[in-house]
Amino acid sequence: MNLKQLSHMLQLSQTTVSRALNGYPEVNEETRRRVVDAAKRHGYRPNPSARRLATGKTGMIGYVLPTGSAVDIDPHFVEFLSGLGDYARAHELDLVLSPADAEEQETTYRRIVANKQVDAVYVSSPRPQDSRVALLDTLGLPFLVHGRSDGFDFDYPYLDIDNEGAFQEATRLMIQLGHRRIALINGDERETFAIHRERGVRRALAGNGLALPDDQVSSTVMTEENGYRAARRVLEGSSAPTAILCSSLIMALGVVRAVRELGLTIPGDLSLIAHDDVFSWLKPENFSVPLSTTRSSIRAAGARVAERLIARLSGLEDGARGEVWPVDLVVRASIAGAPAGS
Amino acid sequence: MNLKQLSHMLQLSQTTVSRALNGYPEVNEETRRRVVDAAKRHGYRPNPSARRLATGKTGMIGYVLPTGSAVDIDPHFVEFLSGLGDYARAHELDLVLSPADAEEQETTYRRIVANKQVDAVYVSSPRPQDSRVALLDTLGLPFLVHGRSDGFDFDYPYLDIDNEGAFQEATRLMIQLGHRRIALINGDERETFAIHRERGVRRALAGNGLALPDDQVSSTVMTEENGYRAARRVLEGSSAPTAILCSSLIMALGVVRAVRELGLTIPGDLSLIAHDDVFSWLKPENFSVPLSTTRSSIRAAGARVAERLIARLSGLEDGARGEVWPVDLVVRASIAGAPAGS
Numbered sequence: 001m002n003l004k005q006l007s008h009m010l011q012l013s014q015t016t017v018s019r020a021l022n023g024y025p026e027v028n029e030e031t032r033r034r035v036v037d038a039a040k041r042h043g044y045r046p047n048p049s050a051r052r053l054a055t056g057k058t059g060m061i062g063y064v065l066p067t068g069s070a071v072d073i074d075p076h077f078v079e080f081l082s083g084l085g086d087y088a089r090a091h092e093l094d095l096v097l098s099p100a101d102a103e104e105q106e107t108t109y110r111r112i113v114a115n116k117q118v119d120a121v122y123v124s125s126p127r128p129q130d131s132r133v134a135l136l137d138t139l140g141l142p143f144l145v146h147g148r149s150d151g152f153d154f155d156y157p158y159l160d161i162d163n164e165g166a167f168q169e170a171t172r173l174m175i176q177l178g179h180r181r182i183a184l185i186n187g188d189e190r191e192t193f194a195i196h197r198e199r200g201v202r203r204a205l206a207g208n209g210l211a212l213p214d215d216q217v218s219s220t221v222m223t224e225e226n227g228y229r230a231a232r233r234v235l236e237g238s239s240a241p242t243a244i245l246c247s248s249l250i251m252a253l254g255v256v257r258a259v260r261e262l263g264l265t266i267p268g269d270l271s272l273i274a275h276d277d278v279f280s281w282l283k284p285e286n287f288s289v290p291l292s293t294t295r296s297s298i299r300a301a302g303a304r305v306a307e308r309l310i311a312r313l314s315g316l317e318d319g320a321r322g323e324v325w326p327v328d329l330v331v332r333a334s335i336a337g338a339p340a341g342s
Numbered sequence: 343m344n345l346k347q348l349s350h351m352l353q354l355s356q357t358t359v360s361r362a363l364n365g366y367p368e369v370n371e372e373t374r375r376r377v378v379d380a381a382k383r384h385g386y387r388p389n390p391s392a393r394r395l396a397t398g399k400t401g402m403i404g405y406v407l408p409t410g411s412a413v414d415i416d417p418h419f420v421e422f423l424s425g426l427g428d429y430a431r432a433h434e435l436d437l438v439l440s441p442a443d444a445e446e447q448e449t450t451y452r453r454i455v456a457n458k459q460v461d462a463v464y465v466s467s468p469r470p471q472d473s474r475v476a477l478l479d480t481l482g483l484p485f486l487v488h489g490r491s492d493g494f495d496f497d498y499p500y501l502d503i504d505n506e507g508a509f510q511e512a513t514r515l516m517i518q519l520g521h522r523r524i525a526l527i528n529g530d531e532r533e534t535f536a537i538h539r540e541r542g543v544r545r546a547l548a549g550n551g552l553a554l555p556d557d558q559v560s561s562t563v564m565t566e567e568n569g570y571r572a573a574r575r576v577l578e579g580s581s582a583p584t585a586i587l588c589s590s591l592i593m594a595l596g597v598v599r600a601v602r603e604l605g606l607t608i609p610g611d612l613s614l615i616a617h618d619d620v621f622s623w624l625k626p627e628n629f630s631v632p633l634s635t636t637r638s639s640i641r642a643a644g645a646r647v648a649e650r651l652i653a654r655l656s657g658l659e660d661g662a663r664g665e666v667w668p669v670d671l672v673v674r675a676s677i678a679g680a681p682a683g684s
Binding site: 065078093221225261280281 | 402415416420421427430431436437439441442443563565566567596599625628
């Protein structure tokens with residue numbers, strides 16, 4: 001259905017329909033609701049050029065890009081961006097990256113709002129009580145959080161994956177395979193996704209009367225080197241794990257290297273499950289021993305963030321809706337029963 | 343030196359100096375030249391906010407982001423972006439990504455120009471006689487190419503690394519170590535960087551009376567899997583190489599996997615040199631056998647592209663200057679003399 005057909009059906013002018021869909025104040029609330037409902041029912045999506053003409057919107061989505069010597073934008077970002085770009089292209093939306101000092105992003109958000117530079121923004125890698133979310137809640141600029149920021153007394157729109165459930169399920173499987181000493185090689189513990197994953201592991205262990213000793217958890221930036229170091233540390237410790245949960249495929253490369261250097265084998269001596277964001281350039285099935293994973297496409301998340309932001313701008317979505325995607329647990333050769341006598 | 347000091351020295355008003363640096367038409371050519379020369383001599387860089395006020399520039403750099411199912415934005419992009427973002431932040435410049443169908447980018451470039459959306463753009467992953475460069479040469483929007491596009495009868499500004507020299511030098515080293523059968527696992531042969539690298543390998547071989555048989559070259563998207571496949575193919579062939587040059591660290595992961603599966607060793611059976619763009623999350627020294635590399639930071643290139651675009655906008659750089667960075671050859675344990683009898 002196009003604008004003309006929708007207008008004809010509603011017996012309204014195309015201008016009125018267009019303005020209604022974009023929350024233009026000249027259209028009264030009853031008409032707006034009638035138009036939005038019909039658009040939803042018939043799957044109509046407004047043409048962005050028409051929208052821009054009708055409303056003076058910029059046609060741009062913003063992202064404040066944390067920079068500085070301590071910040072590495074990692075490959076997850078580009079995969080997310082691919083998905084967002086795919087969707088945004090079809091809607092003729094551009095993305096404005098505003099580089100900001102990672103420790104001082106507030107100024108940049110305020111500038112973006114003051115300059116009316118973008119129609120909406122998204123936030124990524126949120127932490128609990130994230131100051132960006134608190135700020136955006138007051139600025140009046142439509143936004144969406146990729147991930148979650150716990151600990152607020154207000155709601156906000158977000159898209160997240162079920163990190164806790166995924167790592168809980170992966171840990172439960174390890175326990176069912178007879179593993180009792182399980183380690184977690186996690187991402188930055190200041191970020192919610194890492195907190196949720198650790199919580200999932202602890203919950204599965206607790207449900208079976210087991211615990212996660214603090215020295216069996218590492219939380220770092222997700223590089224190959226950090227994966228290697230964390231694996232060496234626990235595997236050479238006095239109470240070496242027989243199973244490891246790992247928060248990224250890149251870190252898993254380092255875990256595999258450590259295992260090999262120590263003369264151990266996967267899954268004979270160690271079972272391994274890693275989180276897979278679905279990169280095109282590094283696949284878990286291509287590890288020397290194909291890797292079991294918790295899998296969720298971060299590219300699909302990028303596309304969905306763009307889709308929801310556009311829906312919010314068009315009045316097709318409102319309120320503080322949280323959306324949580326389930327995560328697949330994909331079993332490959334890297335897991336097996338715990339070694340006898342372990 | 344700040345604007346006030348520069349103006350005082352030149353005995354001009356701050357407004358005149360600011361406008362002169364931004365090519366404002368009200369300033370006569372002689373004055374403009376005097377101001378630009380003084381600014382260069384004293385290392386003055388204009389404040390971007392003042393610049394925007396004086397000139398109505400957008401404060402934005404553009405990039406047309408190729409998207410579509412056949413396009414994978416890869417991790418090199420994000421590393422480049424980190425560097426560009428670091429530099430742009432200090433100059434309060436934003437980056438606008440305009441997603442476009444990879445096969446139909448011209449419309450998007452024209453839209454950007456028509457909407458006066460950005461002050462300048464950069465182009466990446468150029469091919470010979472790249473249609474984007476040909477188009478930009480006619481559009482009047484300042485631009486810079488990251489990489490090179492050969493085969494034009496006009497000049498244009500670019501920043502590239504010496505891909506040909508790097509791979510020539512790496513190949514020459516392999517030859518000096520006694521290798522005679524050398525294979526190349528390259529990136530997409532439609533892109534200039536890959537063409538230049540192959541040319542470097544051929545040149546070094548030819549200089550020693552050797553050749554690169556076509557079946558010893560592969561050119562693909564630079565994924566781990568493609569690196570693995572290419573390595574399996576040549577290593578299992580009737581004339582297996584004793585040395586491999588590889589265009590990326592990610593592909594080298596696949597080469598190492600193939601070597602291991604075939605029961606071969608590095609460098610005993612195979613010497614390996616890969617190109618390293620200097621990722622923080624995957625380091626050549628951390629491969630099981632530390633990897634020799636041709637090394638050039640793509641992050642530094644991103645910062646330099648931002649710096650030069652800003653200089654062009656400020657009138658501190660003009661003309662079609664090409665800049666080519668030399669590439670380091672870093673020797674680590676992955677290379678050795680050719681196996682006896684090879």
